Amino acid sequence: xxxxxxxTKNYASVRALDAVSFTVDRGEIVGFLGPNGAGKTxxxxxxxxxxxxxxxxxxxxxxxxxxxxxxxxxxLPAERGMYPRMKxxxxxxxxxxLSGLTGTAATEATEGWIERLELTEYAxxxxxxxxxGNQQRVQLAMALAATPDLLLLDEPFSGLDxxxxxxxxxxxxxxxxxxxxxxxxxxxxxxxxxxxxxxxxVNHGRVVLTGGVTALRAASRTRxxxxxxxxxxxxxxxxxxVRRDGTTGYEVRLDEERDVRGLLDQAMDAGxxxxxxxxxxxxxxxxxxxxxxxxxx
Amino acid sequence: MxxxxxxxxxxxxxxLRDRLGRPSYYVIAGLFVLLILAFGVGTRLAGxxxxxxxxxxxxxxxxxxxxxxxRAAGRAADRTxxxxxxxxxxAARQSFDDGDADILVDTDTRAMITADGIDETEVAxVRQAWTVTALRANLADAxxxxxxxxxxxxxxxxxxxxRTRPGGADVTAVVTxxxxxxxxxxxxxxxxxxxLSGVVEEKSTAVVEVLLARIRADELLAGKVLxxxxxxxxxxxxxxxxxxxxxxxxxxxxxxxxxTAVPMSLVWYLMGFAFYAMLFALAGxxxxxQEDAPGAAAPVTTAxxxxxxxxxxxxxxxxxxxxxxxxxVPPFAPILMPLRMAAGSAAIIEIVAALxxxxxxxxxxxxxxxxxxxxxLLRRGSRITWASxxxxxxxxxxx
Numbered sequence: 001x002x003x004x005x006x007x008t009k010n011y012a013s014v015r016a017l018d019a020v021s022f023t024v025d026r027g028e029i030v031g032f033l034g035p036n037g038a039g040k041t042x043x044x045x046x047x048x049x050x051x052x053x054x055x056x057x058x059x060x061x062x063x064x065x066x067x068x069x070x071x072x073x074x075x076l077p078a079e080r081g082m083y084p085r086m087k088x089x090x091x092x093x094x095x096x097x098l099s100g101l102t103g104t105a106a107t108e109a110t111e112g113w114i115e116r117l118e119l120t121e122y123a124x125x126x127x128x129x130x131x132x133g134n135q136q137r138v139q140l141a142m143a144l145a146a147t148p149d150l151l152l153l154d155e156p157f158s159g160l161d162x163x164x165x166x167x168x169x170x171x172x173x174x175x176x177x178x179x180x181x182x183x184x185x186x187x188x189x190x191x192x193x194x195x196x197x198x199x200x201x202v203n204h205g206r207v208v209l210t211g212g213v214t215a216l217r218a219a220s221r222t223r224x225x226x227x228x229x230x231x232x233x234x235x236x237x238x239x240x241x242v243r244r245d246g247t248t249g250y251e252v253r254l255d256e257e258r259d260v261r262g263l264l265d266q267a268m269d270a271g272x273x274x275x276x277x278x279x280x281x282x283x284x285x286x287x288x289x290x291x292x293x294x295x296x297x
Numbered sequence: 298m299x300x301x302x303x304x305x306x307x308x309x310x311x312x313l314r315d316r317l318g319r320p321s322y323y324v325i326a327g328l329f330v331l332l333i334l335a336f337g338v339g340t341r342l343a344g345x346x347x348x349x350x351x352x353x354x355x356x357x358x359x360x361x362x363x364x365x366x367x368r369a370a371g372r373a374a375d376r377t378x379x380x381x382x383x384x385x386x387x388a389a390r391q392s393f394d395d396g397d398a399d400i401l402v403d404t405d406t407r408a409m410i411t412a413d414g415i416d417e418t419e420v421a422x423v424r425q426a427w428t429v430t431a432l433r434a435n436l437a438d439a440x441x442x443x444x445x446x447x448x449x450x451x452x453x454x455x456x457x458x459x460r461t462r463p464g465g466a467d468v469t470a471v472v473t474x475x476x477x478x479x480x481x482x483x484x485x486x487x488x489x490x491x492x493l494s495g496v497v498e499e500k501s502t503a504v505v506e507v508l509l510a511r512i513r514a515d516e517l518l519a520g521k522v523l524x525x526x527x528x529x530x531x532x533x534x535x536x537x538x539x540x541x542x543x544x545x546x547x548x549x550x551x552x553x554x555x556x557t558a559v560p561m562s563l564v565w566y567l568m569g570f571a572f573y574a575m576l577f578a579l580a581g582x583x584x585x586x587q588e589d590a591p592g593a594a595a596p597v598t599t600a601x602x603x604x605x606x607x608x609x610x611x612x613x614x615x616x617x618x619x620x621x622x623x624x625x626v627p628p629f630a631p632i633l634m635p636l637r638m639a640a641g642s643a644a645i646i647e648i649v650a651a652l653x654x655x656x657x658x659x660x661x662x663x664x665x666x667x668x669x670x671x672x673x674l675l676r677r678g679s680r681i682t683w684a685s686x687x688x689x690x691x692x693x694x695x696x
Contacts (some may be wrong), residue, residue, distance in 0.1 A: 006508065045506075045675065070510060070511065071559065075507070077510075079506065080503060081503040081506050081508070083315075083498075083499075083502070097307050098308075098508070099511055142507065178601075182467075215303040
């Protein structure tokens, strides 16, 4: 288990991380969410030992993360870190060997991942000749090739087309099933909701929300009622704010204590209701309300 | 289990393959080899080209005897002498003015006229011929017949050889040492520049973030310097070999000290390379864009050029106190000591002291640079100044 315990990092006038704590268990995929500049990259770099923290403690399986443990981590930084003039196969093999694999094992892993990520036709090309999506795949292969125990992926889906996104999602599920702990940051919240079992949301260097995706949705006090009328209908229910979607659709956000039956009655009085749904908010709505909440002191 | 040395070897291997895969590596080596060999061939041609004939216009009553003496003096000096006999001084002047003769001799007035810039050896040859002519006339006046005066004038020439005095500066050795040091300077410039741009490339492409997630900064640095260093010393060895071939072609006498100086120059090269490469790497870590790199490297380049400039001061007097001190100090030792060793003027204690100081400096700079490296390689944006490097090393500075 990766345990990040109350890490704090100050830069001259900015508190980049403020007592950030979270855990990632083996077999778990955790979404690391937050607006740009929230501290996601800084936190990942701290886990990798690329920056030193001012306070706090980071452990893997109870041990501080040293050079030996780092070899068991697959790290994908937000920026692509590849030699532009080096060939794909050489690059992949080089980084895999730097992760401690012997020559033969590195060659096997390299060829295996070239095939799995469909990079065979580019294997002998220089990285700079590849499209940005294919470069991202090479970078992913670099993170995955040494069979890591922990995966830290900063924006792994950026630049990938939908087919590649689906393929990578399957790959990451496979890695988690194999027993790896996976932490990934992304701005594609629908994707995170479908892939991750839990999320950590940071804003201004603080953790503002953490928990399982299903539990977070269920625990939210907000409920959303969507009503679609059969015809053009003017509907003005009492005491709630309504968002109109086209001429027939309406969306109402309400507290869970609110009387839904009464609202539906009002809707049916207003016109013929073709369809309605009543559901907890989805992840992107939870995310937006979490980062919009005024900071507690 | 992770082994630090194997990480260094991996990094070095990548750097070496990268350098050897570039055509420019071979083009530069080839051009320098050609240049060095051309120097040898040029020296040979300049040294062995036979001097042209000596053209002398002769007039006066003793012109016939003088002409004979001139030809004899020419044979003795291994020079061809063309004698232009003129009936009158006016005809002789005309011959001189037309450029047919560079020297005019009038035996009646005992006058010699020479063209501007004439070779002193040609003047000496004519003087000698005149002396013989006059002596022969004096001997005839004294009553000696032609055969007797010829015997009287028969002189076996001196056999001339040159020899360097013990302890004296051997010019050839100094020239050789200067050339070796110049090669070292050029090579350090080229490969130091490659270290610099390599570090900036890794920083600007974020490669370094991926690397430092796997290996320590001092391993990365050591591997980089080792790999590029092997490529550099391979090229340098070829250049030194070409230099030796050039000396043979030029027909230069090899000073005895050169056979220890050449292998030692490779040792010095390795040391000098490690020293300057670490500093170039540090300079590269301070910037994020290639165009800022030369500015950041300016202090390193200045030290290197300074050492090279001192070379010419030292070459004049490799035994002076200034030379002794400077050739032991780390930034200068790799360039100055090989020269003093080639000249045979370096004491063993000075060589040992210089090597010990240099090795200590290399290790200290390696550790220092690795420390800075780890702190600044993830910083992007504007250039970090040399002044703030100390603060960063102390951990006092924040981005």
